[in-house]
Amino acid sequence: MTHDDPGAARDLGTGPDDATQMGSDQPGQHPGVLVAAEPRDVQAPIVVPNLLWTSPNAGAYAGGAVPYNHLKDIRTHDPEALEPTRWGALDVVPTKADYITDLIRMNSLWPLLSGLACCAIEMMSAATSKNDMDRWGMFPFRASPRQADVLIVAGTLTTKMAGPLVRLWEQMPDPKWCVAMGDCTCSGGRYKRSYSTIEGIDRVIPVDVYVPGCPPRPEGLIYGMMKLGQLVKDRRGHWPERAVGPNVPADV
Amino acid sequence: MVTETPIGKIRSDDDPRVLLDEQIGSFEPVPPYPPRTERESEFYTLGDGEMFLNMGPQHPSTHGVLRVVLKISGENVVDLDPVLGYLHRGVEKLCENSDYHHIISQVDPLEYVSSLFCEWSPVMAFEKLLDVEVPRRAEYIRVLTGELLRVASHALFQGWMALDLGGLTPILYSFIERDEIVEMLASITGQRMLFNYFRIGGVNGDVNHEFMSRLGDWMSRAAKQHETSIGLLNENEIFVRRMRDIGRLDRDLALRMAVTGPNLRAAGVPYDLRRAHPYSVYPELEFDIPVRGTGPEGGDALDRYLLRLEEVKQSLRIIDQCLHNMPDGPVMAKLPRLLRPRPGRAWAAIEGPRGLYGTYAISDGTDQPFRMKIHDPSFVHLQLVVQLMRGNLIADTMAVMASLDPIMGGVDK
Numbered sequence: 045m046t047h048d049d050p051g052a053a054r055d056l057g058t059g060p061d062d063a064t065q066m067g068s069d070q071p072g073q074h075p076g077v078l079v080a081a082e083p084r085d086v087q088a089p090i091v092v093p094n095l096l097w098t099s100p101n102a103g104a105y106a107g108g109a110v111p112y113n114h115l116k117d118i119r120t121h122d123p124e125a126l127e128p129t130r131w132g133a134l135d136v137v138p139t140k141a142d143y144i145t146d147l148i149r150m151n152s153l154w155p156l157l158s159g160l161a162c163c164a165i166e167m168m169s170a171a172t173s174k175n176d177m178d179r180w181g182m183f184p185f186r187a188s189p190r191q192a193d194v195l196i197v198a199g200t201l202t203t204k205m206a207g208p209l210v211r212l213w214e215q216m217p218d219p220k221w222c223v224a225m226g227d228c229t230c231s232g233g234r235y236k237r238s239y240s241t242i243e244g245i246d247r248v249i250p251v252d253v254y255v256p257g258c259p260p261r262p263e264g265l266i267y268g269m270m271k272l273g274q275l276v277k278d279r280r281g282h283w284p285e286r287a288v289g290p291n292v293p294a295d296v
Numbered sequence: 297m298v299t300e301t302p303i304g305k306i307r308s309d310d311d312p313r314v315l316l317d318e319q320i321g322s323f324e325p326v327p328p329y330p331p332r333t334e335r336e337s338e339f340y341t342l343g344d345g346e347m348f349l350n351m352g353p354q355h356p357s358t359h360g361v362l363r364v365v366l367k368i369s370g371e372n373v374v375d376l377d378p379v380l381g382y383l384h385r386g387v388e389k390l391c392e393n394s395d396y397h398h399i400i401s402q403v404d405p406l407e408y409v410s411s412l413f414c415e416w417s418p419v420m421a422f423e424k425l426l427d428v429e430v431p432r433r434a435e436y437i438r439v440l441t442g443e444l445l446r447v448a449s450h451a452l453f454q455g456w457m458a459l460d461l462g463g464l465t466p467i468l469y470s471f472i473e474r475d476e477i478v479e480m481l482a483s484i485t486g487q488r489m490l491f492n493y494f495r496i497g498g499v500n501g502d503v504n505h506e507f508m509s510r511l512g513d514w515m516s517r518a519a520k521q522h523e524t525s526i527g528l529l530n531e532n533e534i535f536v537r538r539m540r541d542i543g544r545l546d547r548d549l550a551l552r553m554a555v556t557g558p559n560l561r562a563a564g565v566p567y568d569l570r571r572a573h574p575y576s577v578y579p580e581l582e583f584d585i586p587v588r589g590t591g592p593e594g595g596d597a598l599d600r601y602l603l604r605l606e607e608v609k610q611s612l613r614i615i616d617q618c619l620h621n622m623p624d625g626p627v628m629a630k631l632p633r634l635l636r637p638r639p640g641r642a643w644a645a646i647e648g649p650r651g652l653y654g655t656y657a658i659s660d661g662t663d664q665p666f667r668m669k670i671h672d673p674s675f676v677h678l679q680l681v682v683q684l685m686r687g688n689l690i691a692d693t694m695a696v697m698a699s700l701d702p703i704m705g706g707v708d709k
């Protein structure tokens with residue numbers, strides 16, 4: 045099963061006749077189908093003996109691709125991955141820097157300071173004292189898109205605001221990720237019937253994590269951001285291939 | 297069929313989804329159409345040494361997605377034009393296509409900082425249409441939860457006010473207070489922000505043990521916490537000197553521009569809807585109406601800030617009285633599931649943390665209102681920005697705007 049296999053969504057109980065036009069149901073876009081990176085050719089690693097300290101867990105030196113896709117699989121299938129030194133004191137230097145840079149990226153996701161509506165208040169609440177997002181390295185809300193990694197779309201996206209928001213997204217440097225916070229941004233929510241809202245921001249921006257709720261609790265947003273960190277590690281190298289949902293033409 | 301419009305191409309006449317093309321991405325301060333009104337042609341004509349500066353709609357210090365086009369001469373703001381509609385969700389139209397119970401959930405996100413007040417005025421209007429008497433316990437619960445939310449809203453105002461002037465610390469204290477209050481309300485409503493709690497003829501559920509224990513816990517230290525938050529900013533000389541003498545609003549201008557709420561009381565007019573047109577159980581409660589800026593010059597941004605802090609003290613008094621006077625009894629009137637009011641019209645207004653929230657509803661005898669107009673104070677107050685900002689510095693724009701405390705959800709509806 046690859047990320048562009050048209051039958052990928054079948055495992056979730058949808059047949060070919062049930063295919064919908066929603067962006068989230070398209071192959072490679074479905075949030076339930078996290079597709080791991082295909083193993084790519086790795087050059088022979090440079091081995092530098094670690095003379096100071098050696099992990100007692102042999103799995104810490106396994107190398108290669110990560111064998112799990114979901115957070116829960118870490119516990120069930122690969123208990124060795126819980127070994128905190130797995131990516132820590134390496135005595136094998138990978139010749140591909142992706143692993144290390146992705147590790148750094150997933151642990152310091154800097155969101156863009158852009159709130160649209162109600163969810164923005166809960167996003168601020170997640171950043172302040174009680175639910176302190178800073179503990180997971182997500183705090184510095186950057187006021188400039190040039191310095192941000194993550195666009196948290198918090199609140200209803202209207203047709204008038206869509207243009208400026210897409211422009212913000214385009215101004216963010218790669219690699220960048222998008223979190224849809226709230227029902228309005230996931231699917232339209234309680235304003236789905238309105239004439240002036242966009243029914244789900246995956247019509248204009250490729251979305252990585254959907255956080256439903258109207259609005260979601262701050263804990264929900266933090267959980268979504270932690271899932272995004274997992275995604276960053278699992279789908280590394282595939283970010284430029286993402287596409288916007290099929291309702292928007294290719295030339296957008 | 298593709299139609300060309302000033303903002304881009306629209307796919308077909310019946311499809312409102314706008315195809316985004318390059319046109320909408322380019323963001324010029326000047327609109328892409330010739331001036332439509334006299335005011336527009338006057339504003340978009342540059343004088344000697346003047347230039348346009350676009351601020352927003354994504355801006356770290358606006359209260360939502362507001363875009364302001366400033367016409368500046370050096371550091372001075374000559375004129376400004378707020379561009380609205382970036383959060384227009386068509387709430388009134390949705391309300392006219394929903395039944396009466398459903399409307400409560402549609403109006404909730406209008407002013408998301410104080411959403412109970414958005415429910416209150418439609419519910420009161422529908423009760424007038426249906427001629428329902430609300431149980432007294434339900435009225436007390438409405439007042440109690442409403443005043444709690446007023447405290448939360450004013451706490452957030454204090455934090456945002458400081459944030460817009462560049463102080464980061466007070467917002468952390470504001471959110472501690474706000475999170476305590478909304479968690480308390482979540483124990484009876486099930487939601488932290490968009491409560492959907494008031495019903496036509498009462499409230500959704502009675503207060504429970506968790507709510508009362510949280511409330512008692514909070515009340516025991518609320519006054520002290522309030523003093524702490526006052527001490528954070530009121531004795532800060534930078535803050536006070538920055539806020540003084542900007543955005544002066546005098547009595548005449550305030551009355552002419554239909555200002556209500558704290559902004560009106562900070563301009564020297566002691567008008568509070570809870571006393572002027574008493575509703576619910578407010579006639580039975582004791583509280584004062586703080587007034588500032590009674591001099592001929594009116595009130596400035598600092599007056600509006602200080603007045604809200606004084607209102608918090610009065611809200612704490614009301615909460616205390618509600619807890620002592622709350623009678624026993626039902627919290628919902630007996631009503632049929634499907635409401636079909638007789639044809640007629642009703643207006644109901646309440647005093648929210650930002651001013652007068654009103655609803656004008658016309659019933660045609662069906663289960664949906666024929667027309668529903670929502671009056672929101674933020675929209676009215678935002679017009680003042682143009683009057684108050686002329687001649688001030690660019691940096692004061694956000695301070696004046698924050699002192700008026702508009703919420704863009706209510707402005708754009």
